[in-house]
Amino acid sequence: xxxxxxxxxxxxxxxxxxxxxxxxxxxxxxxxxxxxxxxxxxxxxxxxxxxxxxxxxxxxxxxxxxxxxxxxxxxxxxxxxxxxxxxxxxxxxxxxxxxxxxxxxxxxxxxxxxxxxxxxxxxxxxxxxxxxxxxxxxxxxxxxxxxxxxxxxxxxxxxxxxxxxxxxxxxxxxxxxxxxxxxxxxxxxxxxxxxxxxxxxxxxxxxxxxxxxxxxxxxxxxxxxxxxxxxxxxxxxxxxxxxxxxxxxxxxxxxxxxxxxxxxxxxxxxxxxxxxxxxxxxxxxxxxxxxxxxxxxxxxxxxxxxxxxxxxxxxxxxxxxxxxxxxxxxxxxxxxxxxxxxxxxxxxxxxxxxxxxxxxxxxxxxxxxxxxxxxxxxxxxxxxxxxxxxxxxxxxxxxxxxxxxxxxxxxxxxxxxxxxxxxxxxxxxxxxxxxxxxxxxxxxxxxxxxxxxxxxxxxxxxxxxxxxxxxxxxxxxxxxxxxxxxxxxxxxxxxxxxxxxxxxxx
Numbered sequence: 001x002x003x004x005x006x007x008x009x010x011x012x013x014x015x016x017x018x019x020x021x022x023x024x025x026x027x028x029x030x031x032x033x034x035x036x037x038x039x040x041x042x043x044x045x046x047x048x049x050x051x052x053x054x055x056x057x058x059x060x061x062x063x064x065x066x067x068x069x070x071x072x073x074x075x076x077x078x079x080x081x082x083x084x085x086x087x088x089x090x091x092x093x094x095x096x097x098x099x100x101x102x103x104x105x106x107x108x109x110x111x112x113x114x115x116x117x118x119x120x121x122x123x124x125x126x127x128x129x130x131x132x133x134x135x136x137x138x139x140x141x142x143x144x145x146x147x148x149x150x151x152x153x154x155x156x157x158x159x160x161x162x163x164x165x166x167x168x169x170x171x172x173x174x175x176x177x178x179x180x181x182x183x184x185x186x187x188x189x190x191x192x193x194x195x196x197x198x199x200x201x202x203x204x205x206x207x208x209x210x211x212x213x214x215x216x217x218x219x220x221x222x223x224x225x226x227x228x229x230x231x232x233x234x235x236x237x238x239x240x241x242x243x244x245x246x247x248x249x250x251x252x253x254x255x256x257x258x259x260x261x262x263x264x265x266x267x268x269x270x271x272x273x274x275x276x277x278x279x280x281x282x283x284x285x286x287x288x289x290x291x292x293x294x295x296x297x298x299x300x301x302x303x304x305x306x307x308x309x310x311x312x313x314x315x316x317x318x319x320x321x322x323x324x325x326x327x328x329x330x331x332x333x334x335x336x337x338x339x340x341x342x343x344x345x346x347x348x349x350x351x352x353x354x355x356x357x358x359x360x361x362x363x364x365x366x367x368x369x370x371x372x373x374x375x376x377x378x379x380x381x382x383x384x385x386x387x388x389x390x391x392x393x394x395x396x397x398x399x400x401x402x403x404x405x406x407x408x409x410x411x412x413x414x415x416x417x418x419x420x421x422x423x424x425x426x427x428x429x430x431x432x433x434x435x436x437x438x439x440x441x442x443x444x445x446x447x448x449x450x451x452x453x454x455x456x457x458x459x460x461x462x463x464x465x466x467x468x469x470x471x472x473x474x475x476x477x478x479x480x481x482x483x484x485x486x487x488x489x490x491x492x493x494x495x496x497x498x499x500x501x502x503x504x505x506x
Contacts, residue, residue: 008050011036017254018204018286021073024051026062033057038068055135056126063176064142066185071139074202075282085110086124088401089117090132091430094273095399098133109401137161138174140269145171145179146186148197150265152179158265195243195263199272200255203281206307209249211474212279215311218331219322222339223356224346235355236314237347238267244352245275256281261352277430280309288432291464297446298461298468301475308474310466316397316428317390318359320410323420324382325375340373341365362390382415389413403429426466435465445472 003023011019019036026033026049033051034040051057054070064070075094089110098106106129107114118128125132141159144150150158156167171179209230217227225234233246243262250257258275260268276282285307292298313319321341326334345368346357360368366387370380389395400406406429407421418438425434435458436442437451448454461468 003050003052005050008036009045012048013042015039020202020204020254021075021282022204022284024054024057024070024073025049026051026057026060031062032065033062033070034065035068035070035073038065040065040067051126053125053127053132053135054139055131058135058174059127059131063174064139066175066182069142069146071142072200072202074204075276085112085117086120089121089129092399092401093129093133093136094277095270098130103129109399134170138170140272141167141171141179142175142182143199144268145182147199150197154265155179158268160269195261197260197262197265197268199258199260200250200253201258201272201276201279201281202253202255203279204284204286205251205254206285207249207251207254207309208305208307209251211305211308211470212311213249215470215474219335221322221335221342221359224339224342224359226354228354233353233355234314235349235352235358236262236271237358238264238270241267242347242349242358244355245271246353247275247279274314278312278314280312280430283309285309288464288467292461292468292471295457295460295468298471300477301471304478305471305475308467308470310426310430310432310470312430313427315359316424317362317386319428320386320397320420320424321365321383323423324379324386324415327379327415327420337374341368341370344368344373362387366391378415382413385413386416397428400429403431426469431466433463433465435461435469439469442469442472 008019008023008025010016011023012025015037017037021035023036024033025036025038025043027043028047028049029043033054049060051060054064054073057070058064089106092106092109103117104114107117110117112120121127121129121132127135137160141155141161144155144158145152148155152167153164156164159167161167161170168178171177171182175182177185213227213230213232216225216232220227220232220234223235225232227233231246231248233244235242235244237243241262241264243260245261246259248257256275256279258272260271262268262271289302289306293302322334322338325337325341342357342359345360345364347360348357349355364387366384368384368387370383371377375383386395390397395406395409403425407425410416410421410424411418419436422434422436425431426436437454437458443449443451443454446454446457448457458465458468
């Protein structure tokens with residue numbers, strides 16, 4: 001990754017939050033590395049070096065700044081400035097680290113040699129895959145030390161260290177202090193109820209929380225998800241452990257506040273990574289805007305509603321079921337059906353702020369009589385076919401290496417076509433260039449009649465077509481609405497699942 005030194009210098013001197021996490025500043029005199037927003041006294045230009053990742057700065061012998069806390073910076077978007085092999089490897093590391101076989105196993109999954117993969121990482125990220133994974137473990141451990149009251153033995157397990165000894169050694173090497181000394185320095189760690197944790201998850205401004213929340217509210221499955229009073233809340237399950245999380249917006253700190261109730265702290269890292277992906281917190285809106293602002297259909301929308309993100313999902317299977325439900329009916333109708341499925345086939349949980357059920361697993365829906373809750377026979381069979389494929393591991397939403405191959409497999413199921421596949425790619429796979437061009441809402445927003453008219457126009461929006469879709473669905477041009485006003489779910493532009501899709505005939 002080539003850094004523009006002039007841009008980095010200007011961002012450092014102005015403490016520009018838009019560049020937070022896009023590069024790191026290493027100070028030669030103090031031997032620490034910082035974020036672009038670090039409040040410490042600005043060092044002279046000749047005494048700083050710039051690195052594309054925290055792992056690269058750590059590999060060069062610098063330790064994290066305890067004042068600006070690099071572990072709290074927004075992640076670097078994996079697709080920016082890297083070849084597909086590196087971005088896919090980063091996605092796999094983000095999902096599960098290097099627990100299964102190390103770099104060699106990771107390289108094998110990607111179809112390249114381990115030496116070549118290390119070379120690519122050094123070229124584009126300035127650090128090896130092992131260093132990237134280790135830095136992520138250390139960063140999450142530091143957040144747990146600072147922001148929770150977990151015992152250090154549980155912090156070690158939750159952050160992916162195999163033993164307390166390795167955890168202590170890694171922390172001391174990285175921070176020149178032991179974990180207990182770091183906690184004494186923290187102003188954040190406080191008393192929370194047992195199994196409750198609070199995290200601040202940073203983003204690069206601007207972030208349009210109103211549209212994100214409105215999009216999720218319209219599609220919230222009753223009993224599983226709730227959107228109220230400016231907050232999003234949902235029930236979750238990993239393995240056999242259930243819990244829930246609650247997310248709210250803190251614009252003054254450029255962060256979302258995530259409150260997690262979960263009894264197994266070893267899974268906190270996976271939970272926080274999923275929440276970050278679900279709310280698209282690693283996105284670089286400045287780069288997205290540069291890619292879309294030359295199109296007049298999008299330029300006015302970008303100005304009217306800066307900072308739109310692509311909503312992700314908690315679970316890829318659940319999202320795909322929802323997309324199937326939404327074929328050829330309104331968002332409201334699909335939400336009603338999703339609620340019936342959850343209440344009929346989902347697992348009841350103790351009431352948690354209005355949450356009553358976990359969404360049913362693929363194994364349960366593979367055998368369920370879905371026509372009993374109002375689905376047509378064809379739609380019910382599509383969901384059962386998907387559930388059987390997921391139960392048999394013929395389709396796996398975790399660790400997707402080749403998204404195009406994954407989507408091809410998805411489209412082989414009866415009743416799933418290109419529209420559903422692209423919608424799943426947008427929200428479950430976080431593909432920034434996914435684009436359901438046959439969507440009726442998109443066609444209406446562009447005053448077109450057919451996808452073959454939209455496809456050539458959308459070529460100019462690459463590699464950000466998913467973000468273009470969000471703008472076309474959710475924001476009317478300023479001449480139609482006042483600045484900053486967003487469409488409700490009754491407007492065709494606000495609805496993806498309202499659209500008539502070719503999938504229904506597949």
